[in-house]
Amino acid sequence: CSSVPLARCMAAVTKFFKSATSTMPWFQNAYSNVEFVRVTTKCELQSVLSNQRQYRGHTLLLDDLDCLDLKYLLLTEGINFVGLRRFTLRVTYDIAFVCGSLCLVNADIFSTNDSVVVAPEASACFIHSCISSNSARCPAISLDGSAYFDRCQISDSDAGGLLVSGVGIAIVFHSLIKGNKTAGLEARYGGSLTAVQNTVCENGGGFLLGPIPGDCLIQSNSIFMNKQGIEISHTQPTNIDSLFGDQQVTDCLLSMPLQKPSVSAVIIEKNEVCGNTTYGMYLFGVTSRLGVVAVRKNLINENMFWGFGSNDCCDPDPVVGVVVEGNVIRGNRCGA
Secondary structure (H helix, E strand, O other): OOOOOOHHHHHHHHHHHHHHOOOOHHHHOOOOOOEEEEEHHHHHHHHHHHHHHHHHHEEEEEEOOOOOEEOOOOEOOOEEEEEEEEEEEEOOOOEEOOOOOOOEEEEEEOOOOOOEEEEEOOOOOOEEOOOOEEOOOOEEEEEOEEEEEOOOOEEEEOOOOOEEEEEOEEEEOOEEEEEEEEEEEEEEOOEEEEOOOOEEEEEEEEEEEOOOOOOOOEEEEEEOOOOOOOEOOOOOOOHHHHHOOHHHHHHHHHHOOOOOOOOOOEEEEEEEEEEEOOOEEEEEEEOOOOEEEEEEEOEOOOOOOOEEEEEEOOOOOOOOOOEEEEOOOEEEOOOO
């Protein structure tokens, strides 16, 4: 709050950056030498947004700002926005991140007519403790760049939650994905998604991977009370062959920097997929010519229709098709 000396705020935010990015090697030096600017009024923030180049590389400490209503929000420079208290950005039309890097902490973002767009030029965006939703018929967040989401909430969108496509890479940790009318988390047409230790519930679908998803790791998530849990469709060619026998692929996808890794696979492991209103997991159009999917060590339990299903195109080859091993599939109304 405004009564706390700036030096104490700077020290606390610097400590937060070091702690929050300690396990992410591609962020380790991103916030080591930043200049801080305290912003306490809406006029000051609007001035910064109008003169972004002047504040490139700065960290804005947003203090005592409740809600800022804008028609458009276009972030074109690498500016870090840190709310010392929660603040709300309510935008009528477009919100776009078009910059080399960006950090957004402790913000509620609501768009009435369009998605939050992370453009291909936006690399290594760090979004922490934010809430995003919209009332438009498009995903709350459309990602064509690369971004890391930690302890966020993506909820109550009239369409999907997070869509990653093209050259986009999304890494989502410890977040709540809830109440979106279509897919909570979606990767298609080359988009890569790593989702670990999230709660994904009450969406039209939990995960939709396809058509033609990029590299995806879905690990240790709680996926429940969605219309369907996980759907995988039309995966793309792979070059990993026999690597499924060990932990190499998983380790690569967990520790990768925000750039495309040298593998191409969809790995679904150690998730709880329970209580979804149709199926727990469904594979569509996955063949040995089109890609590799590994489904292992999941609990698929008490879904209203099937636990695990696939269409006739799926190839059960243990190396170059679909690998299904070590799962617990039980209590689903229509069987496995």
